[in-house]
Amino acid sequence: MDKMSQLLKLLEKTDYIEINNFRMDFDELELQLAPAMQRVIKQAVQQQTAVKKVQEQMEALEFIPPVQEYPGEVAEVQLGAGTRKKVLMGGQKTLYRFEEPQPNPPVVTFDVFDIPMPGLPRPIREHFLEVMDHPGDWAKKAVKEFGANMVTIHLIGTGPKVQDKTPREAAQDIEEVLQAVDVPLVIGASGDPQKDPIVLEAAAAAAEGERCLLASANLDLDYKRVAKAAVDYNHAVLSWAITDVNMQKTLNKYLMKEGLTPNDIVMDPTTCALGYGIEFSVDVITRTRLSALKGDTDLQMPMSSGTTNAWGSREAWMKKEEWGPTNYRGPIWEIFTGLTLMLCGVDIFMMLHPLSVQLLSEIGSTFTKNYLTTDVPDISGWITELE
Amino acid sequence: MQVTAMEIYRLLPKTNCEKCGEASCMAFATKLSDKEIDLEMCTDLEPKEMQELADLLAPAVREITIGTGNKSVVIGGDEVLYRYELTYYNPTALIIDVSDTMEEAELKERINTIENAEFERIGEMLTLDAIALRNASGDVQKFKEASLILKEASLPLVLCTMDPAAMKAAVEVVGDQRPLLYAANEVNMEEMVDLALEYDCPLTIFSPNDLGTMKTLSRTAQNKGLKDLVLDPGTYVADGIGDSLDNFIMIRRLAVEERDPDFRFPILGMPALTWLYEEDEVQGGIREATIAATLMNNFADILIIHGTNIWELIPVLTLRQSLYTDPRKPQAVDGGLYELGDLDEDSPVLMTTNFALTYYTVEGDLKSGNANCYLLVLDTVGRAVDVSLAGGQLNGESVTDLIKESGIEDKVKTRTLIIPGLAAPMSGEIEDESGWEVMVGPRDSSAVADFLIDLKDNS
Ligand code: B12
Ligand code: SF4
Numbered sequence: 001m002d003k004m005s006q007l008l009k010l011l012e013k014t015d016y017i018e019i020n021n022f023r024m025d026f027d028e029l030e031l032q033l034a035p036a037m038q039r040v041i042k043q044a045v046q047q048q049t050a051v052k053k054v055q056e057q058m059e060a061l062e063f064i065p066p067v068q069e070y071p072g073e074v075a076e077v078q079l080g081a082g083t084r085k086k087v088l089m090g091g092q093k094t095l096y097r098f099e100e101p102q103p104n105p106p107v108v109t110f111d112v113f114d115i116p117m118p119g120l121p122r123p124i125r126e127h128f129l130e131v132m133d134h135p136g137d138w139a140k141k142a143v144k145e146f147g148a149n150m151v152t153i154h155l156i157g158t159g160p161k162v163q164d165k166t167p168r169e170a171a172q173d174i175e176e177v178l179q180a181v182d183v184p185l186v187i188g189a190s191g192d193p194q195k196d197p198i199v200l201e202a203a204a205a206a207a208e209g210e211r212c213l214l215a216s217a218n219l220d221l222d223y224k225r226v227a228k229a230a231v232d233y234n235h236a237v238l239s240w241a242i243t244d245v246n247m248q249k250t251l252n253k254y255l256m257k258e259g260l261t262p263n264d265i266v267m268d269p270t271t272c273a274l275g276y277g278i279e280f281s282v283d284v285i286t287r288t289r290l291s292a293l294k295g296d297t298d299l300q301m302p303m304s305s306g307t308t309n310a311w312g313s314r315e316a317w318m319k320k321e322e323w324g325p326t327n328y329r330g331p332i333w334e335i336f337t338g339l340t341l342m343l344c345g346v347d348i349f350m351m352l353h354p355l356s357v358q359l360l361s362e363i364g365s366t367f368t369k370n371y372l373t374t375d376v377p378d379i380s381g382w383i384t385e386l387e
Numbered sequence: 388m389q390v391t392a393m394e395i396y397r398l399l400p401k402t403n404c405e406k407c408g409e410a411s412c413m414a415f416a417t418k419l420s421d422k423e424i425d426l427e428m429c430t431d432l433e434p435k436e437m438q439e440l441a442d443l444l445a446p447a448v449r450e451i452t453i454g455t456g457n458k459s460v461v462i463g464g465d466e467v468l469y470r471y472e473l474t475y476y477n478p479t480a481l482i483i484d485v486s487d488t489m490e491e492a493e494l495k496e497r498i499n500t501i502e503n504a505e506f507e508r509i510g511e512m513l514t515l516d517a518i519a520l521r522n523a524s525g526d527v528q529k530f531k532e533a534s535l536i537l538k539e540a541s542l543p544l545v546l547c548t549m550d551p552a553a554m555k556a557a558v559e560v561v562g563d564q565r566p567l568l569y570a571a572n573e574v575n576m577e578e579m580v581d582l583a584l585e586y587d588c589p590l591t592i593f594s595p596n597d598l599g600t601m602k603t604l605s606r607t608a609q610n611k612g613l614k615d616l617v618l619d620p621g622t623y624v625a626d627g628i629g630d631s632l633d634n635f636i637m638i639r640r641l642a643v644e645e646r647d648p649d650f651r652f653p654i655l656g657m658p659a660l661t662w663l664y665e666e667d668e669v670q671g672g673i674r675e676a677t678i679a680a681t682l683m684n685n686f687a688d689i690l691i692i693h694g695t696n697i698w699e700l701i702p703v704l705t706l707r708q709s710l711y712t713d714p715r716k717p718q719a720v721d722g723g724l725y726e727l728g729d730l731d732e733d734s735p736v737l738m739t740t741n742f743a744l745t746y747y748t749v750e751g752d753l754k755s756g757n758a759n760c761y762l763l764v765l766d767t768v769g770r771a772v773d774v775s776l777a778g779g780q781l782n783g784e785s786v787t788d789l790i791k792e793s794g795i796e797d798k799v800k801t802r803t804l805i806i807p808g809l810a811a812p813m814s815g816e817i818e819d820e821s822g823w824e825v826m827v828g829p830r831d832s833s834a835v836a837d838f839l840i841d842l843k844d845n846s
Contacts, residue, residue, distance in 0.1 A: 059603075060599065060600075060603050061599065061602045061603045061606060061649070062599065063598045063599035063601075063602050065598075065637055066637055066640045066641050066644065066645060096633065096636055097629060097632070097633055098633040098636070098637060274702060274705055274706060274709065275508070275705040275706075275708075275709060275744075276744070277709075277771075278706070278709050279470065279709045279710060279712055279714065282470065282471075282710070283469075283470065283471035283714060286469050286471060287469075287471060290469075314748075314831075314833065315701060315702070315705065318833065322697065323697060323698060323701060324696060324697050324698025324701075325698065328669055328672065328673060328698045328699075329698050329701065329702070331673065332673055332676055332677075332698070332699070332702045333702060335673070335676075335677055335680070336676075336677075336680050336702050336705075336706055339677065339680055339681060339684070340680060340684050340706065343632075343681065343684045343685060344684075355673065359673070359674065359677050363628055363629075363677070363681060366626060366628055366629030366632075367629065369626075369629055371629075371630060371633045372596065372630060374623075374626045374627050374629060374630060375626075375627075376595075376596060376621075376623045376626075376627035376630060377623070377625075377627075377663075379595055379621055379622070379623070379660060379663075380549075380572075380593075380595065382657070382659075382660055382663065383521045383522055383523060383547050383548060383549065384521075384522070384523050384524075384525050385663055386484070386486070386521065386523065386659060386660070386662060386663060386693065387662060
């Protein structure tokens with residue numbers, strides 16, 4: 001493009017230009033400075049004068065960011081050691097990024113199961129169909145293709161009503177996954193209060209020294225046994241309470257009595273999905289993080305969200321013409337559920353769909369940057385630029 | 388911060404005259420503090436106290452009406468940063484844009500789509516709130532012509548142009564409908580404020596990533612006598628979203644915690660900007676919805692959106708409904724007996740709980756399956772089936788009381804109660820206490836209509 005058309009192009013999208021730095025060869029000017037052009041320049045000059053005038057009239061006010069001091073801080077938890085990559089979470093000293101960026105971005109962990117899980121929604125099965133028979137392959141695909149920072153292996157098959165796999169078999173599944181990937185693991189059991197502690201113990205032993213997250217300890221099962229397994233084999237524990245700050249405090253206290261420190265605990269305050277009580281989770285998570293920063297030492301741990309609960313919502317899975325394709329509704333339901341809780345302070349997300357993971361991570365990655373240090377596009381012309 | 392009842396009480400006449408309809412001044416003060424009654428209801432106030440109370444009660448964020456009469460939407464009015472502290476007021480207004488470059492027919496069709504977009508959830512019809520007209524053409528005449536068409540729309544309007552001449556042309560057409568003017572910046576400030584004052588319209592201040600200038604412009608506009616402002620600190624839809632969040636949060640924190648008069652206004656976000664960078668309808672829709680959720684979670688009072696696919700709007704509408712429920716009240720329907728379809732003494736009897744989400748889900752499933760049945764609704768203080776099972780509200784005794792008190796035994800011959808699959812652990816107890824037989828239904832009520840059909844076929 002010659003200079004003239006470059007300039008015209010530039011002016012199309014500009015409200016005003018800096019006339020001081022405007023340079024052009026004289027002959028070029030004489031030849032091409034069309035009346036339209038003159039008008040544009042005149043306008044620009046007028047606008048600049050207007051800005052000056054407004055600026056003179058208005059005494060520029062100083063803006064001071066409302067930064068606060070917090071007496072408490074969130075513990076930093078490390079997952080992954082031994083042959084694993086290291087992943088850090090938590091460590092916040094403030095509530096908001098403009099006060100001080102988070103030391104660690106939120107982490108996403110992909111859900112993988114020890115059985116083929118016929119019940120998984122179709123939009124997810126699509127991505128993992130050929131690897132569902134082998135948790136190791138499943139985990140590998142999540143890491144290689146979808147960039148998972150971590151993998152959660154759910155030992156659903158150990159459920160007495162599922163396949164009643166033995167703790168030994170569970171340990172073998174853990175070994176398979178440990179062999180297949182080098183990211184840290186979250187190890188989940190089947191949700192059976194009698195069997196879970198035994199399964200988690202066997203899994204913890206199989207992953208000795210790798211610093212996994214044992215999911216989970218709660219008040220309905222032998223949490224002491226889970227805590228002991230974590231202490232003995234160097235893992236962290238997920239402390240799960242059901243949308244109740246006091247229950248969470250109690251459980252954390254009990255776990256710390258068993259020898260765990262805040263650096264060994266991640267809390268799960270329970271994820272109610274979008275439209276299914278998400279506001280309860282919002283309230284509990286907000287209160288928990290505020291209490292931590294205000295100095296409540298029983299709540300100063302990072303938080304986790306079982307974001308995949310979102311797939312249980314009928315808006316995510318139910319076929320219904322008037323609602324549009326489930327292919328889009330499902331991932332959005334998962335994103336909204338995770339994102340909402342991420343904005344309340346959750347640090348680690350258990351998720352299923354690659355697109356949801358990608359979008360959540362993109363927004364989460366901005367949490368570690370300083371205010372006004374990102375290159376942002378000029379959006380002042382949006383009214384005319386939008387299609 | 389919420390004003391306490393005590394702070395209010397001090398300024399009341401303290402005569403307990405009951406003219407306000409409350410038993411005492413203290414009761415009135417409590418209701419005022421919870422925003423459940425209007426100050427004007429107390430007729431005995433002296434002007435000075437009245438003014439003091441009005442100032443005291445002014446919400447941290449100014450409440451602003453866009454539009455007039457039944458073509459209007461109210462935004463702002465919030466008192467707290469976190470909903471658990473009180474509640475959020477005035478749900479985020481969801482606005483869809485149209486452009487003055489559209490052909491008349493196309494424009495009318497899009498207006499029609501916006502007006503008719505709806506999604507029913509928990510007994511509530513969720514809809515969109517307003518239409519934003521963009522001066523995309525950059526042409527004054529075109530903007531004016533398009534406003535003429537929008538004048539007939541049933542939703543309130545936002546007029547988007549940075550050109551005061553175009554704004555003037557449009558306001559001359561629809562100014563009496565109190566549109567939101569978008570936007571004033573450093574360049575056009577004077578003319579825009581004059582127009583807003585002349586036509587008594589709320590005005591948006593646009594100052595992307597620059598809260599210093601935002602503050603200056605806000606002060607200037609207020610000094611000129613403009614009270615209804617909306618703040619747009621810029622929406623960055625990619626990596627800049629972190630900055631946008633910071634801006635939104637700082638504005639709201641200053642309003643609520645520091646009562647900074649320059650920032651006590653509703654905030655506007657613009658998820659529509661996603662489409663400057665995204666062409667794919669599906670990717671764009673998912674991203675735009677994500678940005679909308681991000682900003683709505685962080686205090687956006689207005690969102691301008693471009694996509695109109697229902698699968699994109701459903702989650703946004705749902706999130707809004709959730710965040711704006713009142714945490715002080717259970718979301719519940721009345722307990723008791725509900726009748727669905729054509730009934731006789733052989734009709735089946737079903738049971739559910741009075742959590743609004745549970746009730747409307749079950750009712751919706753029964754209606755869409757054309758089921759004819761009695762539905763006993765147990766008052767579980769607004770708890771879902773499994774929640775009230777775990778919490779103890781759903782038990783043999785409470786269900787028996789419901790059966791006896793509802794009078795169902797006089798209406799049907801059957802003594803079989805169909806309970807939700809999730810309530811199965813309670814079936815024995817219900818049978819023992821009530822003398823009814825219990826039949827465990829499906830876990831999810833989407834299968835209940837078919838379940839009833841099978842039942843009928845088999846009998
Ligand atoms: C949101 C929620 C809460 C909210 C309450 C929301 C409310 N108003 O009910 C809060 C935070 C307050 C809460 C509290 C508790 N909760 Co809770 N909560 C949930 C959660 C996440 C969702 C519940 C929900 O909204 N479901 C949606 C509604 C629509 O489902 P529904 O009522 O069951 O209706 C469906 C079916 O039952 C069926 N259906 C309904 N009626 C009928 C009728 C017929 C005839 C048929 C056929 C079918 C049918 O169709 C409906 C649509 O699918 C669930 C976990 C989950 N399920 O995802 C845990 C869950 C129910 N909670 C649980 C617990 C333990 C509790 C607490 C005891 C914990 C505590 N802190 O003490 C308290 C109890 C409070 C009380 N009752 O006093 C456990 C229950 C475990 C169990 N089964 O024993 C759950 C399952 C979580 C878990 N995995 O541990 N909870
Ligand atoms: S009307 Fe006023 S003075 Fe009379 S009881 Fe009510 S609040 Fe008190």
